[in-house]
Amino acid sequence: MTRTLLPVLTVVAAIVAIWYAAAIWLNAPWALDSAARADRELGFSELVADTWSQDKPKLPAPHQVAVEVWDTTVEKKITSKRSLVYHAWITLSATLAGFALGTLLGIALAVGIVYNRTMDMSVMPWVIASQTIPILAIAPMIIVVLNAVGISGLLPKAVISMYLSFFPVVVGMVKGLRSPDAMQLDQMRTWNASAQQTFWKLRLPSSMPYLFTSLKIGVAASLVGAIVGELPTGAVAGLGARLLAGSYYGQTIQIWSALFMAAALAAALVALIGLVQRVTLERMGMAR
Template identity: 85%
Template sequence: MKSFVPVCTVVLFIFGFWYLAAIWLNAPWAYDKATRAGVELTTSELVADTWSQEKPKLPAPHQVAVEIWNTTVEKNITSKRSLIYHSWITLSATLLGFVLGTGLGILLAVGIVYNRVMDRSVMPWVITSQTIPILALAPMIIVVLNAVGISGLLPKAMISMYLSFFPVVVGMVKGLRSPEVMQLDQMRTWNASASQTFWRLRLPASMPFLFASLKVGVAASLVGAIVGELPTGAVAGLGARLLAGSYYGQTIQIWSALIMAAALAALLVSLVGIVQRVTLKRMGMV
């Protein structure tokens, strides 16, 4: 209850600011219509107009809520106008890219921790790779993969993998190196092999770091899937909804897709959090 009140306060502030911003940004168009019609707007009429425009610069929250309702509950999930359908297309690429990125990140982290050459050569390149803007890299990845006959889900998943593997690498390297010197010496005293030290000490110690990285990675993977849909002129997916809304000035559609993407990201991070609590509890870490 103590945490509920501050959260509600912040949410109410955000919605209040959003409504005020909608009045400010949409007012010029309302005044322009009134001037051409030769009428003078009252304050209440101005507010009503700015919160109900068909193509506002900034849609009011209730307009976005109505659009989400109409494109989820009111539409069949197989319809091309359904946000659930488009969310599933994006989610498919997100999950595939997340799995690939997690696997690659863990393998690289193990190699970096156990191989000094990889530590000095691969790790700098891993860090450098994230300095390249994904918006510049995504079209190149898609063009190259299309040139070799790979299209559809995999190119978007590759972009998701590119964004998601980095936090996993960094988190796992930190986690695998987290055991103290005394603990490592104890394993040597017991004559434990490198593999036994890995499975019995390093890997369990890395779990909190891994799950923290996975939360960042799954959100980054969703961003990658959406970005991957933009340069292809996709007709399905949340990125496609953003493109279509941008082409036709449908700002309400754009915002509904953005809110849906944010809700999807929150759901994925929450699922990772649930798996984290269950796993750590079974390992006796909670």
């Protein structure tokens, strides 16, 4: 436990120290300018105190972000429009919907690519090419097209999440379904196994480690897609809306608190998938 925690805590302490130093550096011009207009001089301790307590700093200090996160999670009712928990739930809903759609689409495409030569030669290049299009460019197009046919709300954001999350699932599942070696496939043919039996008894179980690894990447990408999907819609709820509102009004502390909530949400989702992976692989008799 000590060997695991000590390196992590050391890195975290270093990041926090650099963060505090950067806050002094970036916020000092405003503090010095304000002092000059008031015809007074700032000592070093006063300068540090000012740069770590500004209302709209260029870079908020860690304790300012921590206080903002505490105030908007613990001190606010979860139904309040100022609660980060409320906004995180709005984003989480779109994330989970998009992640589910992306996972189903990715698995379906992977099965088709593995079992169909035509799909392997035609679909796979397009799957790869789809990820070269910047999501910030395609998100408004998706929203406009879906709004034109009367679809709004959660689904457009879920579609954007699906667009980002299906790719790692496709790649991981294709690799996993093709992971059995020639000897194992020959053994299944020796037993006169059908294609379906080979899939369920050999290919699918062999793909589980690859699938869960790709799901961890996919769920994080899905969260990014949900946040990006909230930006061009002018949404009033969700972590993307908090980021947008903070940007409009120069509320950098609000922006950073929303970023930390998004990071915590992504970490929780990845940890949940990791837990399901560990339980599933243990029940299947596979090594961790």
